Amino acid sequence: MQPYDYIEIRVPAKAQYIGVARLTISGLASRLGFTYDEIEDLKIASSEAITNAVQHAYKDDEEGEVVVGCALYEEKLEIMVADRGKSFNFEETKKLVGPYNEKEEVQFLREGGLGLYLMETLMDDVKVHHEEGVTVFMTKYLGGERGDEDVERTISS
Amino acid sequence: MQIELLEENSVQRFKIVGEIDAFTAPLLKERLAKSEDVEGMQIELDLSEVGYMDSTGLGVFVGFYKAVKAKGGHVKIVGVNARLKRLFEITGLGEVMDIEVEESGDHDATV
Numbered sequence: 001m002q003p004y005d006y007i008e009i010r011v012p013a014k015a016q017y018i019g020v021a022r023l024t025i026s027g028l029a030s031r032l033g034f035t036y037d038e039i040e041d042l043k044i045a046s047s048e049a050i051t052n053a054v055q056h057a058y059k060d061d062e063e064g065e066v067v068v069g070c071a072l073y074e075e076k077l078e079i080m081v082a083d084r085g086k087s088f089n090f091e092e093t094k095k096l097v098g099p100y101n102e103k104e105e106v107q108f109l110r111e112g113g114l115g116l117y118l119m120e121t122l123m124d125d126v127k128v129h130h131e132e133g134v135t136v137f138m139t140k141y142l143g144g145e146r147g148d149e150d151v152e153r154t155i156s157s
Numbered sequence: 158m159q160i161e162l163l164e165e166n167s168v169q170r171f172k173i174v175g176e177i178d179a180f181t182a183p184l185l186k187e188r189l190a191k192s193e194d195v196e197g198m199q200i201e202l203d204l205s206e207v208g209y210m211d212s213t214g215l216g217v218f219v220g221f222y223k224a225v226k227a228k229g230g231h232v233k234i235v236g237v238n239a240r241l242k243r244l245f246e247i248t249g250l251g252e253v254m255d256i257e258v259e260e261s262g263d264h265d266a267t268v
Binding site for chain 1: 176178179180209211212213215216240244247248
């Protein structure tokens with residue numbers, strides 16, 4: 001059995017659905033036991049990724065979908081955002097996502113700007129994969145850098 | 158998202174209520190743009206009722222701040238809770254813009 005629950009959200013690549021996906025992620029993060037601040041971080045980071053995907057699709061004049069895949073582990077939440085409306089095989093795509101090469105990073109930074117910076121600041125790990133569109137893969141661990149709270153949570157669970 | 162405009166002693170005070178993201182940011186930008194072209198505008202942006210904001214909102218505020226400043230005016234951001242304060246701080250915009258932080262940022266915990 002896979003060690004996580006997987007939830008996939010597909011929304012049209014339109015700005016009005018970013019908030020809908022954000023609410024879903026907020027609910028999942030709450031279910032996992034993230035703190036209020038961590039949930040707010042997750043909401044911003046995932047919205048930045050989905051916003052990039054929506055704007056990318058809009059620029060190319062496509063009527064695509066954005067796919068948001070969430071893997072809920074006991075100790076972390078993994079979120080994958082793809083700007084091509086194809087469902088992905090979570091494990092396969094995860095393998096493809098690696099450290100971005102310099103050339104791609106520069107281009108993505110120009111497009112994403114502050115958004116990518118926020119994703120990297122608010123999440124524990126962010127990877128970007130370019131192939132048939134852009135896939136952002138990010139992870140946030142329960143407890144994060146706040147060691148004390150982590151201990152409390154472990155005891156209470 | 159809703160925007161209310163109150164005018165007090167020649168200060169235009171915009172109260173923004175709701176979520177600022179890629180969907181609502183263009184509406185906010187359009188609404189604020191009406192005050193950009195007037196010389197020497199004194200503006201306050203009240204964010205105390207903003208439940209969510211990301212880089213799209215920051216982008217609007219930075220653009221507005223610059224435009225008003227270029228016309229000899231000033232923009233002050235007020236009602237900033239702990240969450241928004243953090244967002245302004247990690248992006249470095251807190252040092253560039255005039256921001257007044259709300260004393261108790263805890264009452265927004267239900268958002």
